[in-house]
Amino acid sequence: MPKRKSESGETSARQMLHETFRKLREQRGLTLDDLHDETTYDRSYLHKLLHGTRLGSPEVWASLDGVFGTGEQLRQLWELARDDAFGSRYKRFMQLEREATVRYEYACSTIPGLLQTRAYAREVLEHGRPRDAAELQEDVEARMGRQIVLDGEDAPFFRAVLDEAVFRRAAAQPAVWLEQLETLLEWQKRTNVTIELLPFSAGLHDLMGGSLTVLWLPSGKSVAYLEGSKSGELVEDPARVDELRLSYDVLRDRSLSPEQTTQFIEQLIKEMRACVPSDPT
Numbered sequence: 001m002p003k004r005k006s007e008s009g010e011t012s013a014r015q016m017l018h019e020t021f022r023k024l025r026e027q028r029g030l031t032l033d034d035l036h037d038e039t040t041y042d043r044s045y046l047h048k049l050l051h052g053t054r055l056g057s058p059e060v061w062a063s064l065d066g067v068f069g070t071g072e073q074l075r076q077l078w079e080l081a082r083d084d085a086f087g088s089r090y091k092r093f094m095q096l097e098r099e100a101t102v103r104y105e106y107a108c109s110t111i112p113g114l115l116q117t118r119a120y121a122r123e124v125l126e127h128g129r130p131r132d133a134a135e136l137q138e139d140v141e142a143r144m145g146r147q148i149v150l151d152g153e154d155a156p157f158f159r160a161v162l163d164e165a166v167f168r169r170a171a172a173q174p175a176v177w178l179e180q181l182e183t184l185l186e187w188q189k190r191t192n193v194t195i196e197l198l199p200f201s202a203g204l205h206d207l208m209g210g211s212l213t214v215l216w217l218p219s220g221k222s223v224a225y226l227e228g229s230k231s232g233e234l235v236e237d238p239a240r241v242d243e244l245r246l247s248y249d250v251l252r253d254r255s256l257s258p259e260q261t262t263q264f265i266e267q268l269i270k271e272m273r274a275c276v277p278s279d280p281t
Helices: 013-028 032-039 043-050 058-068 073-086 088-099 118-126 133-150 164-168 174-188 238-254 258-273
Strands: 102-107 157-163 193-198 211-216 222-227 232-235
Touching (some): 013 043, 013 058, 013 073, 032 058, 088 133, 088 211, 102 238, 164 193, 174 258, 193 238, 222 238
Parallel strands (some): 102 157
Antiparallel strands (some): 102 211
16 A cells, blocks of 8 residues: 655655554554454454544553554654644644744633643543544543643743633533642642733723734744634734734733732632542542
8 A cells, every 4th residue: 555645745644653553463463353352442443543544542552562562663653643633723833832932822711721631621622523432532632742842941931811711610520620720720830831810800802702822933933823612823924913912911911910810729729629529548
């Protein structure tokens, strides 16, 4: 079978991942039933991985690495391929966010993906487009994988302005919401992360109904990303980016300080702990 090419003529990491899987299975002479017995993953799910209709999760590829004796080859290919899970409209933005030295974000309704816990992300994604359990797990892992951008010596400075609506729309499960709030406090302790609350008392503003991310790149250039519930737009025109930066600055000036925001979250946690049964152990 000839290798499928991307529009640029390159073999993508995702294509390479699935083709490597097919070759390893053929070389070892293993059937899907054999792989099911070795990994416990469903035969139909393995079939979809084999033919590239599913990206898979890091766990399944690590399990297959164990079967084939390939160290971390498939797991590492998955890390290169996972960007495909976000769709083409995100790819250019995701390339730029890895380069950014400063990142400002305004979120209107949910905790930003870079600050989400795995359980909270799962609940958010469950309410999106229909997915089966395996695909949902793939999307959760892809979202979690993006958080690596905030780690390391070269991690950007990240300022997140969160609308009060973000905190008033809690997760359905109290334990999930409590964990998410506690995790926000952990993020707030990072030297490169600042979280600020935009209270309802700040009034109306021109970013209502959407979310905004502004990235500062090493070249000095800034780009912005506007996102609604069903669409996203990368903005690179300097004049439009300046307008969006001004809109962000207005919100930041109306927000509570990081210290006041921490106190607000701590109060929510105190209220939530009264709703979550304590662990008897």
